[in-house]
Amino acid sequence: MLINTQRMMTAILLLVSLMGLNACSGGSSGDDEFKEAVIVNDLKITSIEVSSDNDIVETGVTERYRAIAEIDSGPTTMDVTDRVHWSSSNTSIVSISASGVATTVADGVVEIRAEIADLFDTKDLNSSGAVLDSIDITTDMPATVGVCTHGYKLVANGNYDGESTPRIITSIVEWTSNASAVAEVGVETGSEGEVATLKGGNASFTATRNSKSDTVDLVVDRDLLTSIAVTPNSGVSLFIGGDQQFTAMGTYSDLAEPADITLTVDWDANNSDGGTSGEHLEMSTQGLGEGISEGASEVTASCGGDPNADPVVEPAATSVAVAVTVKVPVTLTDIEINDDDETVLADLADLTVQLKAELVYSDGSSTQDVTNDSDTIWTIKSGAATVSSSSGSKGKVSFTETGSSEVKVSYTDSDGKVVSDTIDVDIN
Amino acid sequence: MIKKSFLAVLLIGQSMTSSALDLYAGVAANYIQSEVEVNSASAEFQPLALSGRIGAYIQPMVGIELYGMTGAAGDDDLDIDMDLSYTLGMAARFETPESEGGKIYFLLGYGITELDMDRSGTGEPGTATFHDFSYGGGVEFRLGGSDKLFINLQAMRYYAQDDIEINGASLGLRYRF
Numbered sequence: 245m246l247i248n249t250q251r252m253m254t255a256i257l258l259l260v261s262l263m264g265l266n267a268c269s270g271g272s273s274g275d276d277e278f279k280e281a282v283i284v285n286d287l288k289i290t291s292i293e294v295s296s297d298n299d300i301v302e303t304g305v306t307e308r309y310r311a312i313a314e315i316d317s318g319p320t321t322m323d324v325t326d327r328v329h330w331s332s333s334n335t336s337i338v339s340i341s342a343s344g345v346a347t348t349v350a351d352g353v354v355e356i357r358a359e360i361a362d363l364f365d366t367k368d369l370n371s372s373g374a375v376l377d378s379i380d381i382t383t384d385m386p387a388t389v390g391v392c393t394h395g396y397k398l399v400a401n402g403n404y405d406g407e408s409t410p411r412i413i414t415s416i417v418e419w420t421s422n423a424s425a426v427a428e429v430g431v432e433t434g435s436e437g438e439v440a441t442l443k444g445g446n447a448s449f450t451a452t453r454n455s456k457s458d459t460v461d462l463v464v465d466r467d468l469l470t471s472i473a474v475t476p477n478s479g480v481s482l483f484i485g486g487d488q489q490f491t492a493m494g495t496y497s498d499l500a501e502p503a504d505i506t507l508t509v510d511w512d513a514n515n516s517d518g519g520t521s522g523e524h525l526e527m528s529t530q531g532l533g534e535g536i537s538e539g540a541s542e543v544t545a546s547c548g549g550d551p552n553a554d555p556v557v558e559p560a561a562t563s564v565a566v567a568v569t570v571k572v573p574v575t576l577t578d579i580e581i582n583d584d585d586e587t588v589l590a591d592l593a594d595l596t597v598q599l600k601a602e603l604v605y606s607d608g609s610s611t612q613d614v615t616n617d618s619d620t621i622w623t624i625k626s627g628a629a630t631v632s633s634s635s636g637s638k639g640k641v642s643f644t645e646t647g648s649s650e651v652k653v654s655y656t657d658s659d660g661k662v663v664s665d666t667i668d669v670d671i672n
Numbered sequence: 673m674i675k676k677s678f679l680a681v682l683l684i685g686q687s688m689t690s691s692a693l694d695l696y697a698g699v700a701a702n703y704i705q706s707e708v709e710v711n712s713a714s715a716e717f718q719p720l721a722l723s724g725r726i727g728a729y730i731q732p733m734v735g736i737e738l739y740g741m742t743g744a745a746g747d748d749d750l751d752i753d754m755d756l757s758y759t760l761g762m763a764a765r766f767e768t769p770e771s772e773g774g775k776i777y778f779l780l781g782y783g784i785t786e787l788d789m790d791r792s793g794t795g796e797p798g799t800a801t802f803h804d805f806s807y808g809g810g811v812e813f814r815l816g817g818s819d820k821l822f823i824n825l826q827a828m829r830y831y832a833q834d835d836i837e838i839n840g841a842s843l844g845l846r847y848r849f
Contacts, residue, residue, distance in 0.1 A: 270804025270833050277797030278789055279710040279835060285750040285791060286713035362796035 280361040283327065288316035292324060292365050294358045296346075297412040300370040300404075303351055305416045307369065309344035311358040328358040337371055374404040379417065379451050379458040387461070390468030390496045391441050392508040392547035398429065398437040398460065400451040417451040426464050440508050443548050466548045471495045472509065472564045473502070474545050480566060482535045483573040490531040490566070492545040506531045509545040513568070524570045535570040543568050578604040579614070579655050579663040590629075590643055590671040597669055599631075599639040601653045614655055615639045625650040629669060643671045694729040700826070700844025702741060704756055706787065710835045717754035720745040723842060727765060735765035739783070741840075757786035757799060759830060761806055773817075777824075778809040785830050785838055802831040802838060812846065822846045 283289075291314045301307045313324045330340045337352035346356060348371035357366045380403065385396035400417045401410035414437045419429045426445035430438035439449065444466035450459045473493045482488050494505040511527035524539035533543060543566045580602050582588055590597040601620055603612040614620045616638045622631045627649025632640040641651055648671075654664035702721040707714065722744050727737025743756035761783020768776045784803040791797065810826030824844050831838040 270802070270831060272800060272802040272831075272834065272836070274797065274800025275802065275834060275836055278708055278787070278800050281752055281789055281791040281797050282708045282715045282750060283710060283713045285752055286715070361791060362794050 277361065284361040284363060287313070287322065289313040289322070289324070289360070289363065290316050292328060292358060292360065292363050294356065294365040294367045296356075296367060296369070297414075299368060300372050300374075300407070300411060301348055302376070302413075302416070303348045303371045303373050305348055307346045307348070308415065309340070309346060309356055309358070309367070311344065311360075311365070324360065328360045331357045331359075333357070338369055372404070374406055376402050376413075376454045376456050377405055378403045379413070379453065379456050380410065381449070381451055381458045381460045383460060385439060385460075385462065386498070388463040388465050388468075388498075389441055390494070390498065391443055391464055391466050392469060392494055392505040393496075393503060394438065394440040394505070394508045395503075396439045398439060398449055398451070400437065400453075400458070402453070402456075413453060414451075417453045420450050420452070421447055422450070423447040427462055442508065468496050468498050469494050469547060470497055472505070472545050472547060474543070474564050474566050477564075477566050480543075481569040481571055482533070483571055484535045484537060485573065487532055487534045488568070490527075490533060490543060490545070492531060492564075494547065505547065509547045512544045512546070513541045514544065515539060515541055525568055533568065537570065538572050539570055541568045541570060542566065572607060574605040574607045576603055576657050576661055576663060577606050579653060579665050580604055581651070581653055581665045581667040584665070585667060587668045587670060590641060590669055592671060595643040595671060597641050597671075599641060599651060599653070599667065599669075601639060601655070601665070603655065603663070617655065619657070620653060620655050623652050623654075625652045625666060627669075641669050646671050694848070695727070696729070696735070696737075696846055696848040697724070697726045698824075698844050698846035699724050700824070700842035701744075702840045702842040705837075705839045705841075706754060706756075707837045708835065715749040715752055717747040717749055717752075719743055719747045719754055719756045721756045721759075721840070723759070723844070725846075733767040733769070735767075736762070737765055737779075738762050739781075743788075751792045753790040755788040757788050759783055759785040761830075763806060767812075774811060774813040776809065776811055778807075779826075779828065780805070780807045782806060783830055787838070802833075802836065804831040804833060806830045808840075810842075815845070820848050822848070 293312050294309060296307055296309045298307055310323060311325045311328045313322045315322055325344045330342060330344050332338045332340045333355040337350050338346050338348050338354045340346040340356060346369060351371055351373050353368055353370045355366050356369050357364055380401045381398050382401060383398045399412060400414045402413035403410050419431050419437060421427055421429045423445060426443055427439055427441045427447040429449045430436055441464045444464050447462045448459050450457050475491050480488060492506045492509045493502040495502045507530060511531050513522055513525040513527045513533060515523055524537050525541040526534045526536050527543060545564055581599050588597055601615045603614055616636060620638060622633055622639050624631055628647055629641050629643050629649035631651055632638055649669050650666055651669055652664060652666045654662055656662050700723045702723050704719045704721055706717045721741045723739060723741035725737050725739040727735045729735045739761050741759035746753050746755040761781050763779040763781025766778045783806045784801055786799050786801045788799045789797055806828055808826060808828030810824050812822045812824035815821040815823045824846055826842045828840045830840060
């Protein structure tokens with residue numbers, strides 16, 4: 245026994261020592277490459293390509309890189325910027341983030357590399373201290389556009405001393421609008437230079453960097469917007485706490501196709517039954533409606549007006565309204581056989597009776613006939629009768645002789661909630 | 673680390689040289705199931721492997737054993753070939769009392785597994801090693817009424833972390849010296 249105890253202690257020490265060699269918990273080396281190989285082959289990626297706006301940028305600025313994957317089947321390309329590993333050949337000159345944003349630190353040329361599994365691509369980046377001589381704004385935006393448009397983009401091109409090719413410096417210039425109530429220009433990361441028109445008038449946009457600037461002018465014409473269509477536009481109902489995304493499409497006299505103006509129209513929800521605006525339904529600036537309280541509401545999408553001005557003086561260029569009903573959420577509470585009767589008599593002539601099962605909901609008024617539903621199960625709890633479980637004749641009770649039987653019905657909803665009821669069926 | 677390794681070797685030596693060791697050894701054919709699941713992508717591989725074990729009882733129904741496994745046949749999924757390079761580990765063995773020639777046993781230990789992956793014939797990414805607690809169990813029966821030879825059916829989990837699992841099922845023989 246003494247020897248066995250010694251052996252057991254030895255074995256335990258041995259196990260603990262072995263575990264200690266491999267740290268306290270498990271781990272791996274090289275498993276990330278395994279996962280990437282699975283991702284690459286699952287997506288059928290055959291190659292990746294690195295792109296950016298510029299090959300040469302100022303020292304002390306950022307340059308955004310993208311990685312585009314060639315796909316063997318399905319869509320031909322896929323943006324995998326956030327899936328690849330980014331690296332710089334010399335981080336003392338240029339560093340790069342996990343999302344592909346390079347920051348130039350000192351003058352010099354580096355190789356920016358994106359890789360996933362065994363696939364990779366590279367692109368050189370020159371961090372240059374050359375002096376900015378001038379800025380030119382280019383754009384596909386017409387000189388006159390309608391209200392509530394968005395998506396037109398201004399591009400800032402920087403002309404640098406000693407360089408024949410302008411650099412795209414849209415993301416590093418300072419963008420301003422001289423009439424932001426008429427039209428705004430994007431300054432947030434990813435939306436730099438994007439124009440949104442809000443109401444009729446004139447606006448000028450300026451790109452400025454290192455005391456160099458350029459300006460473009462824009463006329464916003466309220467009359468170019470002829471109508472707004474909102475979807476969904478009928479039969480809209482939602483529960484309290486639920487939400488509904490609305491989309492606004494604008495028809496413009498100068499555009500061949502309607503434009504999505506969901507993000508630039510003014511959304512509002514007025515109560516159809518009086519009361520405080522927004523009491524039943526609350527609208528976000530992005531067109532998302534959220535049910536607040538039970539009642540009828542009317543969603544409006546309008547454009548071109550000034551919410552702070554007298555509507556008579558400056559009404560919306562156009563607007564549209566959609567009726568919305570906000571309801572109290574209902575849940576399944578019970579099931580009833582033959583309106584919850586205790587007993588039913590079978591037909592003495594053919595010794596049968598057809599039972600009916602209805603679901604009852606929490607609002608007390610909603611019912612649903614589920615007699616023949618596939619989730620409804622009819623059984624005999626006692627007695628000699630039989631009950632049909634065949635599709636189309638579920639709930640039909642048959643007797644072969646006089647007597648009494650207790651019949652049970654149960655129903656399981658999609659959330660797994662089960663409700664049941666019983667009834668006595670007699671034949672005398 | 674070197675001190676711990678030395679201690680482990682020393683303890684193994686002490687265990688093996690203790691008097692009246694009740695030793696056993698075994699071999700088995702293994703069906704390995706390895707799954708790599710990351711985001712919405714997943715691949716499952718079922719390579720085959722051969723394994724061996726050697727151990728000693730330290731109590732009538734408690735043993736300590738070393739096990740090793742090497743790949744016998746690879747498998748592929750998503751145009752990726754997967755092979756088991758090796759598995760090495762140590763486990764404690766706990767048996768239930770024998771009943772009608774059969775018994776249940778449980779294994780708890782720690783092991784290292786190396787897998788070799790080849791994506792679309794590129795040879796990449798190559799090998800990766802996984803170390804983790806291993807656990808499992810099986811059923812074992814005397815073979816032909818022998819008091820030394822047993823046949824067993826066993827299931828083990830070798831690794832389960834970070835979106836990767838390595839499991840195995842085996843059919844084997846064990847000889848008690």
